Every structure is written in C-alpha cells, then in structure tokens.
Amino acid sequence: MKKTYLLAPGPTPVPADALLAMARPAIHHREPEFQPIFQACRDGLQYLFQTERDVVILASSGTGAMEAAVTNFLRRGDRALYVNGGKFGERWGKILGAYGCQPVEIPVAWGRAVDPDAVRAALDADPSIRAVYVQASETSTAVRHPVEALAEITRQRPDVLLVVDGITAVGVFDLPMDVVGIDVLVTGSQKALMLPPGLAFAAWSEKADRFMETADLPRFYFDLATERKKQRDNQTAWTPAVSLVVGLAAVLDRIQRETLEGVFARTARLARATRAALGALGLRLFAPDAPSDASTAVWVPDGVDGVALKKALRDRFGITVAGGQDQAKGKIIRIAHLGYADTFDVITAISALEMALAGLGHPVAPGAGVAAAQQVLGGGA
C-alpha cells in the first residue's frame, strides 16, 4: 500500500465531488437538463476570466485552443511576434508556421521573462506585425511573463493583438482580461480548473472581433464565431465533452465559493512556502527573477542525477512531480501549486524531496525545508 500524490503542473488532482459529478449517468447535450449546467459554466468562466466577453468551451486539450487563437484572427502570410522562452512559447511559432503565417521570434533564455522593451522594439521596427503571442505562465520553465506590460504596448496599437496562453495562469494568479487589455486568452481544464484534460476555453476582445472579420485562415472544428453563436443559446457547434462539462460546473462553483481572491492568495502562499523551503535546503530556483505561482522549478543540485531524483520521488514516495523538458531535461524538477492544492501538499513535496535527496547522497539537514515552509504556511494567507 502506497498513497500517491500528483504534484505536477497538470494534469492536476481532481476534487472528489467533481470526480463523482462526472461519474453520474450520461445526459444528452440537446436536452433541457443540460442547458442550466452549460449556462452555469458560461457564467463561471466569465468570472474566472474576469471578462464581460463570451468564453467559448471547446472539446480539445489546450493546444486546440492555441490553434484557434491563431486561425480565427490572422490572415495567410501575416507576421506575428511570438515570445519563445520555453516549450510552449515555441509551440506558438510552430502553429503560426503550420498555418502559413510568418512567425517572428522573440527569443528568451529559459528561466527568464521576456523584456517588454524587446517586444516594443520589434513592433516599432516592423509595423506589419499584427499580433504578439505569449504565455502568461510558461509551464516548461515556471516563468511568469509580464503580460500587463505587454498589454500596455499593444493597447496603444489598434492593429496589433495581444494573444495570451493562460493555460497555467488563468485561475492561478490575477490576470483580469478586460482590465489588462488581453485580446485573446485561452486556457485548459487540467490546470487551475482541477479537471481532467479534454476541455479548452477561449475568450477574445472587441478588438479581436475586428481581426476575426478579416481572418482567412482555414478552420472548421475550431471556428470560434460559430461556437460563440451556438453557445449563446447554450448549444454547441459539435458534440461537447458532456461529462467534463458537468465536472466543469462543479469546479467553477467551487472556485466561485472560494472567490478568485482566495484562490490566488492560497496558490501564492503555497508557491512562497515552496520557494522558501527550497532556499532553506540550499537549492537554486530555475526562474528566480520571474517565478510563476503555477509551479516552482528548481535546479537539481550538482552531483545528483535529475532523472534518478524524479524516479526516487515516484518509486519510493509515490509522488509525481514534473521533470525538465528539452534543454532542461534531467536538470530541473517542477513542483505544482495550482488547482486543488493546499498546505500539506507543500509539506509532502518538500519532505519527500529532503528524503529523496538524502537517499541519493546529497547532504540535507532533515526538516530544514519543511521548517521554512511552515514559517510561511503557518502564518495564514
């Protein structure tokens, strides 16, 4: 018997009430009983996105919504900036290229946030650029990009959209779409929303509506205008992922009861406690200058094999964290704070990390990380 703990930045644990809601007998999406559930989801998503605009629900993983955020707003041959400081930033470039746009890369070192001045300079240098694609939280590096500063730049330019991947940002930290001036914002179900993967979401501004009118990239399954029209009547263009939508109503209700402020404060507290604990253990953060509260990435200490560390956490202690991807593979581990996570998830992660490091021969003062975490966690929000 070993209890298992899912502490990776998505998929994240699903609360039992949502699991059981999704286990209810199937209902039909064209029947009246589905309508109030769908309406509750639409309302809850507007609260989550902090927007007055429609938030459209898609049956796909987050990458589907990223694709939609390209194909519904641009024209063939359009030039678009994309911030490439990790695996997901890179993905914007690939999607843009796949659809015949001209991606213009803003390269950023892994573990760093983009410099808004670099974006401003690129836009100044090339007035033909029609959009800036960025992650609010780059999951692969645990970095938070300064979306607010980017929005200040794009808000002044009627011909440039700001398109934000909020997959590990929406419901993680404060990102009020309308107030900030984000033009397109997408997220997925398996992160702060505490659901299994399989749903994605997209909202867009009035400014983005104007881009949509002239967008000529081919799209069908991910046609956002069609979806918006249908979803305003609590219908969907294609068969929705019914059980996940039922679960969505449950988790959105949970978020609204905690309030977004409560969710953000809890998540931030867990992130702060984790960083304090890692510091107390003498470990170095991978993204010290611009950490995202979604998860914390930490360098595996010299002399320790990162793959062996991840394996020890899993096999000895039943704990799933994320490792590094691509250039960070074997060099970092990532501990999540987003979604259905609380005080003792941090304690569990840090305690296990202390024991796993000791087991791999790395000197650790037992309990030093836990003590530092408790200093943060015991003090309330």
Add this chain to the structure above:
Amino acid sequence: MKKTYLLAPGPTPVPADALLAMARPAIHHREPEFQPIFQACRDGLQYLFQTERDVVILASSGTGAMEAAVTNFLRRGDRALYVNGGKFGERWGKILGAYGCQPVEIPVAWGRAVDPDAVRAALDADPSIRAVYVQASETSTAVRHPVEALAEITRQRPDVLLVVDGITAVGVFDLPMDVVGIDVLVTGSQKALMLPPGLAFAAWSEKADRFMETADLPRFYFDLATERKKQRDNQTAWTPAVSLVVGLAAVLDRIQRETLEGVFARTARLARATRAALGALGLRLFAPDAPSDASTAVWVPDGVDGVALKKALRDRFGITVAGGQDQAKGKIIRIAHLGYADTFDVITAISALEMALAGLGHPVAPGAGVAAAQQVLGGGA
C-alpha cells in the same frame, strides 16, 4: 421519482464500471502507470476497427476526426466527392470547402442510401477527383450507406481514397476496415464505445499514407502523422483526455470479452425487434430500404405532432430519444440500438411509444408493439 432512459443515438449510456473507472483519481499521462492503459486502448481499437494499422486517439469530438480525415490527406484545390444524404454527409462538404478543396456533391434523398453507380459515374466523369467522403451510417437519417460497394469502386483506383465516417458504424455492424478496403475510418467515443463524448479515433490505409505524403492542407492539433509517431510509444502529441482514455480501456475490454460478433448480433437483434414492433404499430420506417442498425428512424404518424411526441416521451416517461434534424424536424423520431443497450431498452422504448401515442390521441393496440418485439427478442440472437 422518475427513472430516466437515454435512448438517443449518442451520447449513449455509459456502463457503471466505465463511469467509476473514470472517477478514479487523476493520473499523469507521462508517467509509467498510463502506458499500459494507453497500450491496451491501442490494441483494443485495432480489434474494434478490424485493422492491422495504427488507430490514433484524439482529444476532440467526432467532427475533429472528420476534419483530420480531410486535412491530412488532400491538397489545396483538390476535388473530392461527398455523399450528401443527411446532416453528417453535408458536413463533409462544409469541411472540404472550409479547407479550400472543391467538394463535389452526390445528393441523396434523406432516408435513402447512395447508389454506388452514381459514385462510379462521377469518378468516371472526372478523373481529377481524389477522394470519396461518405458516412457508413448516416446518423441523421438512420441510413446505412453501402460502403463495401463503394470500396470495390475505389480499390481499383490508386488515385482515389475512400474516407468513411464510422461514428455510428464502428462497433455497430461489421465493417472490417482492412478487408473492405476503407482508406480512412474515423469514429467517436459517445456511440458504440459507450463513453462520454470527448475522444475521436482515426485509422488509415497504406494507400492513404501516400496521399498524406503530398497533403498540403494546414493542420497542427489534428496532425495525424505526428500523433501516430508519438502514440506508437504510448505518448501523445498533446495532453490526452486522460480520464476518458481510462474509461476507453474499460469499454474496449468489455467489447473484447463480448466479441465483436456478439456486439454486432446483439445490436442487430435490437434493431430487428424495434422495426418489427414499429411495423406492428402501423408506423412507417423513415429508411426502410437501407436501415442502419445504429438506430431506427420512424415517421411520426399523421395527426401527431412530432415535437409533442418527443416531449411526452421525455416528460411523462423519462425517455430521451432523438427527433429529426433540419428537413426531418418534428417528422421523425430516432430510437438507438448501439452501445450499452439490451433487450429491455427496446421493450421500454416501444412500451413508452405506445403509451405516448395513445396519450396524444393516436389509436394504438396496447402491447402490440411490445409483443412483436418479444417475438424477435425472445428467440435468442
């Protein structure tokens, strides 16, 4: 207290063991515990599709797989036939058009199957046509199209693909992909597979592989070559719909234990019993010449309001059947046989129909339909 019965051709009821499997705590798709589940799904899907080829799993509803069946095989400007005898046939035309292909319609009256000679003649008349898009079972009309006869035509033409929407056909009746010579076959999770919607599946032939090499339509989320490559290692290109994949393993195990032969015989028996019952009630089938065993569509009798009939079934008896779409709206109802359905689902549907018709003033001999159904159902497979 009223028990409810979902008897529409998708979403269909989900067996309790699959519901509970999906309600298990979340697991991570990059961790070792997911690999054997995914491998079991891939094996089970090959059994279900009756193919030696890979069957790729997508996080989307069936329409996503239909889009993939266009974008992964054709080139911009390609001409393609599509059989339009219902709502889903029409959809092929829309997808082809959305991606810049030239759809060539083979119109078919609703309730009729396509005449293979019409397809042959169209191909003879225009050698530039590169594919034939068709439904094996047109859900909106409950018609079975003669895919085997179409495959005989396309098999002889190395430059023409046969692309089949099997969304209400795969796992419903015998459609051995490799033996018949279907080039691309797609289906979804919420039909014969007895799962909630949110997964789609696609397999394609060696001949289709050659088309894929020259295909130039833009695609990213639904790039089948990328998915196949990843899925051969039990990975996925994008985050899979983990909980639905866990459920998929459960229902595929169920299907393999019953055997496809058993599933087909059971479904056919339910369809035969339903048709016999409707005949005994003096009702007319909507698709008498080529009924699909997925569901049976029946004309609402003269003098009865079809919308009121559907509503009476739902509100008085807790039974969800499907009505008609578009030109058939209010004129037919559709009773499903596919998936997790057995003897007393037919008895329930026919009994409720008798009572609902009587309640709406239509003369019915009470029990006449049930008696006719029992004649078929009592006699074993």
